[in-house]
Amino acid sequence: MISLTINGKKKNLDLDPETPLLWVLRDELGLTGTKFGCGAQLCGACTVHLNGKPVRSCGTPLSQAAGHYVLTIEALHFTHVGKLVQKIWLENDVPQCGYCQSGQIMSATALLTQNKSPSDAEIDAAMSGNVCRCGTYNQIRAAIKDASAALGGRR
Amino acid sequence: MKAAFRPSRRGFLKASAATGGGLVIGFVLPAAGRLAEAAQPFSPSAYLRIAASGRVTVVCGLSEMGQGVLTAIPMLVAEELDADWTKVRVEQAPVDKAFANPMFGIQATGGSASVRGFWEPMRKAGAAAREMLVAAAAATWKAKPADCRTVKGIVLHKSGRRLSYARLVARASKQPVPADPKLKDPKHFVILGQDLKRLDTPPKVNGSAKFGLDVRLPGMLTAVLTRAPVLGGKALSFDDSKTRAVPGVKQVLRTPHGVAVLADGYWAAKKGRDVLEIKWDDGPHAGLSSDDISKRLTDATALPGKVGRDEGNLATATVPAKTLEAVYEAPYLAHACMEPMNCTAWVKPGEVEIWAGTQSQGPTQGILGQVASVDPGKVKVHTMYLGGGFGRRSAPDFTIDATILSKLSGRPVKLVYSREDDMRAYYYRPASVTRFSAGLDAGGKPLSLRARVASPSIMEGSGFMKLPPNGVDRFALEGVQDLPYDIPNLRVEYSQQEPGVQVWFWRSVGHSQNIFFSESFVDELAHAAGKDPFEFRRALLAKQPRYKGVLELAAEKAGWGTPPPAGLQRGIAVAQSFGSYVAEVVEASVADDGRVKVERVVAAVDCGMTVNPEIIRRQIESAIVYGLSAALYGRITFKDGKVEQGNFDSYPVLRINEMPRVEVHIVPSGEKPGGIGEPGLPALAPALTGAIFAATGKRIRRLPIDPDMLKKA
Numbered sequence: 022m023i024s025l026t027i028n029g030k031k032k033n034l035d036l037d038p039e040t041p042l043l044w045v046l047r048d049e050l051g052l053t054g055t056k057f058g059c060g061a062q063l064c065g066a067c068t069v070h071l072n073g074k075p076v077r078s079c080g081t082p083l084s085q086a087a088g089h090y091v092l093t094i095e096a097l098h099f100t101h102v103g104k105l106v107q108k109i110w111l112e113n114d115v116p117q118c119g120y121c122q123s124g125q126i127m128s129a130t131a132l133l134t135q136n137k138s139p140s141d142a143e144i145d146a147a148m149s150g151n152v153c154r155c156g157t158y159n160q161i162r163a164a165i166k167d168a169s170a171a172l173g174g175r176r
Numbered sequence: 177m178k179a180a181f182r183p184s185r186r187g188f189l190k191a192s193a194a195t196g197g198g199l200v201i202g203f204v205l206p207a208a209g210r211l212a213e214a215a216q217p218f219s220p221s222a223y224l225r226i227a228a229s230g231r232v233t234v235v236c237g238l239s240e241m242g243q244g245v246l247t248a249i250p251m252l253v254a255e256e257l258d259a260d261w262t263k264v265r266v267e268q269a270p271v272d273k274a275f276a277n278p279m280f281g282i283q284a285t286g287g288s289a290s291v292r293g294f295w296e297p298m299r300k301a302g303a304a305a306r307e308m309l310v311a312a313a314a315a316t317w318k319a320k321p322a323d324c325r326t327v328k329g330i331v332l333h334k335s336g337r338r339l340s341y342a343r344l345v346a347r348a349s350k351q352p353v354p355a356d357p358k359l360k361d362p363k364h365f366v367i368l369g370q371d372l373k374r375l376d377t378p379p380k381v382n383g384s385a386k387f388g389l390d391v392r393l394p395g396m397l398t399a400v401l402t403r404a405p406v407l408g409g410k411a412l413s414f415d416d417s418k419t420r421a422v423p424g425v426k427q428v429l430r431t432p433h434g435v436a437v438l439a440d441g442y443w444a445a446k447k448g449r450d451v452l453e454i455k456w457d458d459g460p461h462a463g464l465s466s467d468d469i470s471k472r473l474t475d476a477t478a479l480p481g482k483v484g485r486d487e488g489n490l491a492t493a494t495v496p497a498k499t500l501e502a503v504y505e506a507p508y509l510a511h512a513c514m515e516p517m518n519c520t521a522w523v524k525p526g527e528v529e530i531w532a533g534t535q536s537q538g539p540t541q542g543i544l545g546q547v548a549s550v551d552p553g554k555v556k557v558h559t560m561y562l563g564g565g566f567g568r569r570s571a572p573d574f575t576i577d578a579t580i581l582s583k584l585s586g587r588p589v590k591l592v593y594s595r596e597d598d599m600r601a602y603y604y605r606p607a608s609v610t611r612f613s614a615g616l617d618a619g620g621k622p623l624s625l626r627a628r629v630a631s632p633s634i635m636e637g638s639g640f641m642k643l644p645p646n647g648v649d650r651f652a653l654e655g656v657q658d659l660p661y662d663i664p665n666l667r668v669e670y671s672q673q674e675p676g677v678q679v680w681f682w683r684s685v686g687h688s689q690n691i692f693f694s695e696s697f698v699d700e701l702a703h704a705a706g707k708d709p710f711e712f713r714r715a716l717l718a719k720q721p722r723y724k725g726v727l728e729l730a731a732e733k734a735g736w737g738t739p740p741p742a743g744l745q746r747g748i749a750v751a752q753s754f755g756s757y758v759a760e761v762v763e764a765s766v767a768d769d770g771r772v773k774v775e776r777v778v779a780a781v782d783c784g785m786t787v788n789p790e791i792i793r794r795q796i797e798s799a800i801v802y803g804l805s806a807a808l809y810g811r812i813t814f815k816d817g818k819v820e821q822g823n824f825d826s827y828p829v830l831r832i833n834e835m836p837r838v839e840v841h842i843v844p845s846g847e848k849p850g851g852i853g854e855p856g857l858p859a860l861a862p863a864l865t866g867a868i869f870a871a872t873g874k875r876i877r878r879l880p881i882d883p884d885m886l887k888k889a
């Protein structure tokens with residue numbers, strides 16, 4: 022039995038500890054907002070927060086999350102920065118197909134939580150693990166800057 | 177057409193009236209569950225309902241893959257309905273003839289054809305409803321309809337009386353449906369041409385948008401399917417003893433396309449597959465290699481092909497002062513949609529239900545009817561959000577295999593491709609080689625041009641098209657065959673070569689490689705003529721105002737003719753595809769180690785009248801990114817019959833740190849709308865390689881761009 026906290030709720034899961042967190046979330050818990058894109062930590066679609074840090078859930082075995090706090094897109098609005106990032110993403114109409122966007126939003130929120138005035142280079146470093154095949158990168162960058170401004174970051 | 181139909185008791189229309197080839201008022205398909213509420217809303221056609229609350233629901237039979245169709249289609253209806261946009265919602269339609277795209281007569285999303293096909297039918301549906309609402313208001317007031325006007329969901333009489341659509345719903349339902357309602361003069365548009373927000377964004381920022389992969393049914397099994405590693409191979413036998421020992425694995429099944437493991441959830445299925453032992457018969461393609469394919473295509477261009485276009489006479493053309501010959505090549509490409517292919521199918525006695533992100537509901541119905549031996553009308557297709565389409569999701573492989581597996585297992589089955597399965601499942605953009613030769617006169621004017629294209633045929637590979645009697649696949653030649661430049665003697669030939677790889681539609685189809693070929697070669701001609709690449713094109717486009725218009729606009733906005741920023745060089749290209757004209761100027765640098773970096777792309781687009789300019793700008797930018805990924809990195813190669821790429825490490829795509837600034841300028845136009853999902857792509861690669869030529873003097877004739885070739889010696 023593995024215990025962990027997912028979106029503020031304590032879960033006790035009787036699963037193979039090697040199961041990637043991604044499939045625990047999606048198949049066991051029905052939290053399908055976290056996406057499967059590559060299964061190899063190459064695309065970022067599966068990004069969630071583990072104790073506030075962005076991780077690729079496809080490469081995070083359940084055992085590694087044991088005893089920790091997992092936050093997914095479904096509960097992101099409970100955080101101050103996450104709620105703001107989602108609002109700005111909406112105002113800016115960032116998504117196209119939308120499939121990568123949960124991961125983009127999770128990565129962007131983690132970045133802005135830790136650094137409310139990211140430079141372009143810092144945005145590149147934090148976001149280049151998240152692929153978008155629809156090519157919304159410029160809208161993502163603009164939204165991060167808008168969110169930074171709304172958080173009182175330096176321009 | 178004068179005929180007017182009276183809506184049936186339920187307010188649904190049974191018949192359809194066609195004008196100008198378009199379905200004006202479609203039939204409504206009272207899907208189960210919808211009937212109960214149907215007594216209430218006003219539903220003059222399959223395309224919309226107005227509820228007693230005033231809410232307008234537009235029913236869209238097209239697939240949303242990021243291109244904004246679930247916003248554009250409602251805008252068409254809302255404009256002519258004079259709806260209050262804040263009350264407009266959109267709903268995904270089931271599969272039904274009413275939703276066939278008039279451009280190709282089937283329900284499918286592709287060919288940048290959604291707005292083009294539904295531009296009139298959707299507006300007519302809105303206009304018909306508006307006329308009925310006006311008639312109802314006029315009857316209530318005992319006034320003349322001509323004395324009424326509509327604005328934002330309200331009918332206004334010149335006396336100042338007013339009634340909201342919500343209050344007119346019941347009375348409007350009793351009005352006859354006008355067969356040929358009057359459409360607005362575009363100068364009165366208030367919704368079309370506006371940057372309205374997308375209707376599909378809210379669920380896409382909170383994780384609630386349901387893609388195919390997110391479907392969950394009671395009792396459902398998740399399947400992974402292992403296909404032959406070698407093109408065209410077959411499973412001879414398999415040993416599943418270890419697989420069956422994996423907890424969660426329920427069944428191991430053989431299908432015509434491989435061996436599937438069905439389990440509770442993806443992880444168990446994948447673990448089961450990892451220990452599955454399959455003996456393969458590699459078949460005839462075990463020796464296939466990309467070098468052989470490349471040689472075969474190149475050799476074919478040395479010989480005459482089937483003639484696609486022939487103007488003037490190459491043989492008797494004036495003796496040129498200068499001749500040029502060049503061979504261009506483009507590789508097979510995977511679509512690499514962000515969401516890997518998947519489908520959930522449930523085969524029940526006499527019927528099939530599927531949930532999928534598909535671009536082709538209509539054909540899917542027929543195909544799955546055959547697969548499951550049921551009446552096609554008994555195949556229900558639930559269209560989910562598509563995590564990217566780019567043409568790939570119009571292929572039938574994932575829906576067929578999911579249906580086979582549900583039929584064999586007796587359970588609802590979600591078939592999931594791993595990224596590697598997805599990338600190795602074929603359906604590639606065809607590899608292609610084109611050999612050009614041309615002659616210039618002493619003044620640098622082109623006298624003649626011949627292009628010989630060798631590539632596999634999408635038409636023949638598609639399974640639903642046939643090559644025409646002249647043997648020319650139009651997708652293989654589009655972008656070369658329609659060369660717009662004023663060249664008196666012109667011949668374009670096609671040689672069909674089939675190395676055995678399944679080919680398919682890929683964003684902008686033939687234009688994706690052919691515009692790279694033709695525009696690059698035109699750049700070579702400009703250089704040979706000693707002319708500026710922009711001026712050279714402009715002079716040859718005198719009779720092509722729309723090409724010339726975008727070319728000039730892109731050049732002007734990019735500052736063509738002024739010195740580029742330090743370290744950068746510019747290239748330019750122009751293309752027409754899917755009824756839209758796009759020119760692009762690329763500013764790029766080439767580092768000493770040969771690495772190419774694109775800093776800025778300026779695009780000018782003439783797509784006729786616009787529906788939503790912001791969506792247009794985003795689609796052009798999106799296509800630029802897709803084209804740039806392909807130009808820099810895209811390549812599917814074969815060795816010993818196997819695909820060498822599998823995931824985003826071996827098939828890299830553009831990331832945010834490589835993203836150029838993009839500006840998109842739209843030419844104001846009163847022309848009919850053109851397509852928008854694809855036309856931004858073709859000009860990117862030749863504009864980029866033009867910039868590389870300006871920077872290095874080296875001409876890229878083969879994609880993807882090879883940095884080794886550009887290294888400083």
Ligand code: FES
Pocket residue numbers: 056057058059060061062063064065066067068077078079080
């Ligand atoms: S699915 Fe985890 S990084 Fe791609």
Ligand code: FES
Pocket residue numbers: 116117118119120121122152153154155156157242514563564
């Ligand atoms: S929005 Fe489609 S992949 Fe990013």
